[in-house]
Amino acid sequence: MENLIILGAGPAGLTAALYAARANLSPLVITGNSVGGQIATTDLVENFPGFPEPIGGAELAERMKQQAERFGARFEFDEAIEVDFRGHPFQIRTYGGEYQAKAVIVATGATPRRLNVPGEQEFWGRGVSVCATCDGFFFTDKEVVVVGGGDSAFQEGLFLTRYARRVTIIHRRDQFRAQPILQERARRNPKIGFITDTIVTAILGEGRVRAVRLRNVKTGEEREFPTDGVFIFIGYEPNTALFRGQLELDEAGYIRVNERLHTSVPGVFAAGEVHDRWFRQAITSAGFGAMAAMEAEKFLAELEHRGVPTAATPR
Numbered sequence: 001m002e003n004l005i006i007l008g009a010g011p012a013g014l015t016a017a018l019y020a021a022r023a024n025l026s027p028l029v030i031t032g033n034s035v036g037g038q039i040a041t042t043d044l045v046e047n048f049p050g051f052p053e054p055i056g057g058a059e060l061a062e063r064m065k066q067q068a069e070r071f072g073a074r075f076e077f078d079e080a081i082e083v084d085f086r087g088h089p090f091q092i093r094t095y096g097g098e099y100q101a102k103a104v105i106v107a108t109g110a111t112p113r114r115l116n117v118p119g120e121q122e123f124w125g126r127g128v129s130v131c132a133t134c135d136g137f138f139f140t141d142k143e144v145v146v147v148g149g150g151d152s153a154f155q156e157g158l159f160l161t162r163y164a165r166r167v168t169i170i171h172r173r174d175q176f177r178a179q180p181i182l183q184e185r186a187r188r189n190p191k192i193g194f195i196t197d198t199i200v201t202a203i204l205g206e207g208r209v210r211a212v213r214l215r216n217v218k219t220g221e222e223r224e225f226p227t228d229g230v231f232i233f234i235g236y237e238p239n240t241a242l243f244r245g246q247l248e249l250d251e252a253g254y255i256r257v258n259e260r261l262h263t264s265v266p267g268v269f270a271a272g273e274v275h276d277r278w279f280r281q282a283i284t285s286a287g288f289g290a291m292a293a294m295e296a297e298k299f300l301a302e303l304e305h306r307g308v309p310t311a312a313t314p315r
């Protein structure tokens with residue numbers, strides 16, 4: 001029987017682990033297949049406070065893990081495949097075993113949708129990005145393409161004009177889904193260009209991104225388009241399939257939480273991109289992790305105080 005199980009080891013889960021461990025809860029973190037989550041996939045992080053010099057994403061994650069371990073957090077390199085939050089204690093099944101917990105923090109994050117084209121994996125986090133706030137600065141005075149046609153593509157494209165010499169928005173349809181006001185702003189911006197009816201079929205380069213290969217979906221015509229970077233904004237999938245029917249989710253599949261990160265089940269909390277689709281930063285996710293751990297600690301203290309169900313009391 002665990003006091004607290006944290007599902008996920010991205011910035012949210014790792015920070016929740018640190019706070020919970022320092023509260024003497026000896027949390028167990030079930031990491032999923034990636035310690036560090038999305039941040040571990042990027043080459044350099046320049047906007048995490050406390051690191052005046054750039055730090056590798058994987059190294060940042062490893063440091064967070066070590067810091068949590070120092071105070072007693074435990075890590076299991078396994079993945080949750082089934083949960084039952086209908087009774088208490090909560091049940092979690094992984095590939096390796098079954099667990100019971102008095103409280104749970106869900107920090108399973110989100111997965112940026114990918115183009116799934118050659119070169120994308122090779123240059124992921126090194127010329128291919130899903131975050132203008134994170135990586136825009138690296139493209140100062142360079143040329144970038146933005147793939148997508150929704151609000152994010154336009155918002156991030158506009159943001160990128162602060163740095164890049166030229167931003168070209170590439171969209172597979174002839175109409176954009178972005179709000180008209182964003183489209184208008186982009187059209188008025190002399191740094192932004194548009195290519196419609198076109199998909200990216202490959203990302204090309206040697207060591208760094210040099211070009212994208214494009215195909216016009218109407219004419220079938222193929223060509224290379226020179227660029228220094230590729231920003232992909234074609235949406236995110238929250239990693240919440242596991243919680244369907246157990247926790248309340250919103251229409252896009254994100255976990256619904258109140259302002260203190262409580263989910264629809266008392267004792268189950270959510271932290272990071274699994275509920276937050278607006279900020280999507282390592283620091284904001286870490287912040288949510290800290291908040292969720294503080295709330296879980298209060299919940300457990302209350303349980304102890306009131307003697308509500310624990311492992312010893314049958315369900």
Ligand SMILES: Cc1cc2nc3c(=O)[nH]c(=O)nc-3n(C[C@H](O)[C@H](O)[C@H](O)COP(=O)(O)OP(=O)(O)OC[C@H]3O[C@@H](n4cnc5c(N)ncnc54)[C@H](O)[C@@H]3O)c2cc1C
Pocket residue numbers: 007008009010011012013030031032033034035036037038039040041042044045046047048078079080081107108109110111112124125128129130131134135239242271272273274279280281282283285
């Ligand atoms: C290429 C790239 C570059 C980025 N650069 C920056 C940057 O420079 N600065 C910045 O602030 N942000 C950056 N970000 C964004 C930042 O990485 C995310 O905002 C942050 O990682 C989200 O943290 P999270 O903990 O909520 O979720 P995630 O990072 O998505 O972590 C989710 C965790 O849940 C685990 N998991 C998933 N399913 C299960 C399961 N069933 N059971 C158990 N565990 C599970 C995963 O293994 C992982 O450990 C970048 C993102 C990307 C993709």
